[in-house]
Amino acid sequence: xxxxxxxxxxxxxxxxxxxxxxxxxxxxxxxxxxxxxxxxxxxxxxxxxxxxxxxxxxxxxxxxxxxxxxxxxxxxxxxxxxxxxxxxxxxxxxxxxxxxxxxxxxxxxxxxxxxxxxxxxxxxxxxxxxxxxxxxxxxxxxxxxxxxxxxxxxxxxxxxxxxxxxxxxxxxxxxxxxxxxxxxxxxxxxxxxxxxxxxxxxxxxxxxxxxxxxxxxxxxxxxxxxxxxxxxxxxxxxxxxxxxxxxxxxxxxxxxxxxxxxxxxxxxxxxxxxxxxxxxxxxxxxxxxxxxxxxxxxxxxxxxxxxxxxxxxxxxxxxxxxxxxxxxxxxxxxxxxxxxxxxxxxxxxxxxxxxxxxxxxxxxxxxxxxxxxxxx
Numbered sequence: 001x002x003x004x005x006x007x008x009x010x011x012x013x014x015x016x017x018x019x020x021x022x023x024x025x026x027x028x029x030x031x032x033x034x035x036x037x038x039x040x041x042x043x044x045x046x047x048x049x050x051x052x053x054x055x056x057x058x059x060x061x062x063x064x065x066x067x068x069x070x071x072x073x074x075x076x077x078x079x080x081x082x083x084x085x086x087x088x089x090x091x092x093x094x095x096x097x098x099x100x101x102x103x104x105x106x107x108x109x110x111x112x113x114x115x116x117x118x119x120x121x122x123x124x125x126x127x128x129x130x131x132x133x134x135x136x137x138x139x140x141x142x143x144x145x146x147x148x149x150x151x152x153x154x155x156x157x158x159x160x161x162x163x164x165x166x167x168x169x170x171x172x173x174x175x176x177x178x179x180x181x182x183x184x185x186x187x188x189x190x191x192x193x194x195x196x197x198x199x200x201x202x203x204x205x206x207x208x209x210x211x212x213x214x215x216x217x218x219x220x221x222x223x224x225x226x227x228x229x230x231x232x233x234x235x236x237x238x239x240x241x242x243x244x245x246x247x248x249x250x251x252x253x254x255x256x257x258x259x260x261x262x263x264x265x266x267x268x269x270x271x272x273x274x275x276x277x278x279x280x281x282x283x284x285x286x287x288x289x290x291x292x293x294x295x296x297x298x299x300x301x302x303x304x305x306x307x308x309x310x311x312x313x314x315x316x317x318x319x320x321x322x323x324x325x326x327x328x329x330x331x332x333x334x335x336x337x338x339x340x341x342x343x344x345x346x347x348x349x350x351x352x353x354x355x356x357x358x359x360x361x362x363x364x365x366x367x368x369x370x371x372x373x374x375x376x
């Protein structure tokens with residue numbers, strides 16, 4: 001078993017990359033999708049069920065865990081892996097995005113961000129040093145540096161100020177992270193949709209030096225077309241020999257488009273959140289299980305899916321338990337969505353290995369365009 005963190009690029013097809021991240025807790029096959037376990041749980045799923053879908057790594061959240069149950073308590077109980085019964089790698093984000101999107105009465109300074117908890121209104125201060133301390137207490141395998149993530153659209157002056165602040169915080173994060181063999185610190189590129197600012201950010205991060213690099217500040221309201229336009233250049237600005245992580249993305253076609261443009265890792269709450277609201281992702285597009293047309297449909301959600309929802313239950317049953325607000329609905333639909341996302345990743349990895357990514361992508365889009373056709 002490896003005792004260090006490393007990344008091997010195994011193949012490339014166009015810009016799409018096949019790789020493997022080595023960590024002391026196991027290997028991560030890339031392209032990789034990370035299910036989100038915000039508060040030390042992937043909602044509606046048991047950890048072993050998440051692993052059964054093919055997930056090699058989960059994402060946890062610094063902001064939520066620092067507030068409840070606190071990083072200090074998790075540390076006393078043996079760390080996040082033991083706490084949530086997940087023995088594979090865990091990536092934790094820095095808390096910067098949640099401070100922007102959830103916390104109230106924020107005060108941003110050079111030191112960090114002072115804010116009130118969205119849970120109970122208590123006062124907190126999050127700095128690069130405190131973010132690194134929290135993630136160390138959690139025992140994260142991959143740690144994200146603390147950054148500021150402005151909402152889009154934003155004018156260039158605001159983006160430039162934010163980017164330079166994030167780079168200063170990145171340097172402080174690197175210093176506070178220290179020497180932790182087997183653990184990795186990722187820098188986060190910022191700059192909005194401005195190519196020049198992104199280039200400046202990438203150069204600043206490489207001067208500091210990180211084990212991996214993330215593309216931040218996207219999937220914050222700019223739309224897919226603008227996001228893809230940024231991804232046409234942003235991954236290329238980052239080191240070839242390090243993993244590239246696009247934060248907070250996304251829908252199935254967002255993920256495929258990101259991998260096509262050179263991204264190795266992604267995360268998103270969408271598959272689990274959608275499962276709880278009756279929205280299901282299939283090879284033939286999105287299915288809304290609450291719709292009345294499914295009430296008498298004996299077919300599975302997706303005939304090519306091997307998850308328990310598709311193997312053992314009909315659309316009619318899934319429609320019934322969703323309408324009846326039974327807990328099993330969220331469990332089964334979330335399991336299916338996570339399985340579908342992992343099937344996408346597995347399909348892309350195989351296609352890149354064979355040099356057939358373009359063919360795989362064309363078939364992916366053709367299947368979705370065909371749509372979910374009701375039975376006669």
